[in-house]
Amino acid sequence: MATDSDDDRQGPDRPEHHCGVAGLLTKEESNIPELLFYPLYAQQHRGQESAGVTYVERSPHGIESMITKKGLGLVSQVLTPFLSENHPGKIGIGHNRYSTHGGNLAQNAQPFHILCNKGEMALGHNGNISNIEFIRRTLTDEGAIFSSTSDTEVILHLISRSHKHKLLEALTDTLIQLQGAFSMVLIHQGLLYAIRDPKGFRPLYVGWNDKLTVVVSETCGLDILGITEYREVEPGEILAIRQGGLGPAGWTSHRFSPLSSQKLSHCIFEFIYFARPDSEIFGRSVYKMRQAIGRQLASDDFVEADMVMPVPDSGNAAALGYAQARGIPFEMGLTRNHFAGRSFTLPSQAQREFAVKMKLNPIPSVVRGKSLVLVDDSLVRGTTSKRIVKLLRDAGAREIHLRLSSPEIQYPCFYGIDIPTRGELISNRLAPDALAAELGADSVKFLSEEGLRACTENQPDDYCYACFNGKYPEPLDAAQKKQTELK
Ligand code: SF4
Structure with missing residues (x-):
């Protein structure tokens, strides 16, 4: 690991x-x-x-x-x-x-x-x-x-x-x-x-x-x-x-x-994470799509919680959709520093350990003693989520139920998105229960591919889902096939 x-x-x-x-x-x-x-x-x-x-x-x-x-x-x-x-x-x-x-x-x-x-x-x-x-x-x-x-x-x-x-x-x-x-x-x-x-x-x-x-x-x-x-x-x-x-x-x-x-084969990840929520892409509002994804995520989730909160900013609209669907109060318990850079450019390990704290800060008076549904867009290596969960625990959160507005990322992308190798993707190593233990959360749940397809306004086949299911829309060459192998 x-x-x-x-x-x-x-x-x-x-x-x-x-x-x-x-x-x-x-x-x-x-x-x-x-x-x-x-x-x-x-x-x-x-x-x-x-x-x-x-x-x-x-x-x-x-x-x-x-x-x-x-x-x-x-x-x-x-x-x-x-x-x-x-x-x-x-x-x-x-x-x-x-x-x-x-x-x-x-x-x-x-x-x-x-x-x-x-x-x-x-x-x-x-x-x-x-x-x-x-x-x-x-x-x-x-x-x-x-x-x-x-x-x-x-x-x-x-x-x-x-x-x-x-x-x-x-x-x-x-x-x-x-x-x-x-x-x-x-x-x-x-x-x-x-x-x-x-x-x-x-x-x-x-x-x-x-x-x-x-x-x-x-x-x-x-x-x-x-x-x-x-x-x-x-x-x-x-x-x-x-x-x-x-x-x-x-x-x-x-x-x-x-x-x-x-x-x-529109990239479904543009909706989940990449595009700005105030944009329209593929003929549809990104914000509305993320909200629909949040509602879908809530549709078969019955966990008890005091509040729903996003990992800002990409989790915001999905968390709102989730909260509206379940009738649970929506709170912004994490504040994002918009001037923080990307963590991997920091030169020392101590600085890298500090990186999430530089980006996100919990509000203790909001989360203390509370049971939270925490909505984020996706899990790649899990490093950031683990640190966010720890930040929230340190701020006094009682229960943390992590919800992801995408299915489990398990395969690389050959169409312009930088995803780590299969072995590095945490969803290829751990099932949700083991993942929850690894991240320090009380539970972890992903949106299913079926649920994601249901959010596409009756056009599920117009999208690419290859990083979730390995079904690529174009034939792969030998080098690409090798990259899809789990070593
Ligand atoms: S593999 Fe994933 S990230 Fe790449 S184009 Fe398809 S949906 Fe988008």
Whole structure:
């Protein structure tokens, strides 16, 4: 069994996601990097390790240049200078990145900006191409040179190498070679492209008003710009958005995958944990979905408790739904410090032991002597939950019944989510009763997969549940199959 300190060294005790994207096109000349700052800031939760923008700027002499600024750090750290500078133009894209492939390296920051036989272009990508290693090996064998370990650079190589001369055709040529998850924004010769994989793993939206058209991962990136009209970029769709035309009148829609051949696989974890509760994804409010999950979790749970409380913030809406369904008072017995960083970046074990305390603090006057239903989103290694349970016991909680708004995570993800190896996942080592003892809780209960499917508004088959049940929506290669083995 891994110790807490081992866990901390190995990585975060949450599934982690890979990136948010934004792209925009304006009617009048505007300060494009400043406009991109806002949706990227709103989508900061999708990736905190690097940020960047590529925009086309017009000089006082009327010359247009494509410029990229990116670096390690938060949007506010990398892009704040743009709030006080002026870069007039009409088109740009941006990206927030969470790093797993190749680690937290500056050369993996996005967007990727290149000059190739199709001209100058820049690409930002959210997701994970599940057959990327095969493609990269093939290209390397043919003499391709890579400056990063990012999937995005490989996609650009494929676009450049396509024998089709028109970009749209080269894009189609490229996209049909890719498997896995990709929600992308690309700029090329005054056009903004929004592209989504045929299974729709990750969200992607396009919104518009009378001044601009914006592409974002989540609708919270539209809200911040005051945009209320929007639609999803459809799975298997390329939107080519041109300058001068706003909203649907300004774009052409192309399919690189026929609708009839598509079996959707939206990532159900986007609802459980990743997306912001004020966003809409996959056509549905994240908040409402989490509340429904909480109600479902309560539907066959009869534990007696004085209060229901969430592990903030991702447990909030599910805990509220649970409390409403059971008629048990809802309390916020843990306060979250929103300025605390991720625990695994702390250098010493003593500091890592302290990490949960830096993030969460119980309110003794709320929890003392009380029996609690504590609602969290998921269990990965269990390290954080164990420390939270101890914090609450130390604050005087009498009983702690941990409820998880997801099924047990037992398998890795190949579509853009960083989940530890099967052996590290606590649900592969311990059944709920043993888990409760390990975590110091009085009981532990997970939402069943059946219960989760019941929350999907009659569309249970449009989602991916592979990290819970090992049923992957795409065939796995030998290396991936090996990763699904429990050693
Ligand atoms: S395996 Fe899990 S985390 Fe990955 S896409 Fe499927 S549901 Fe999402």
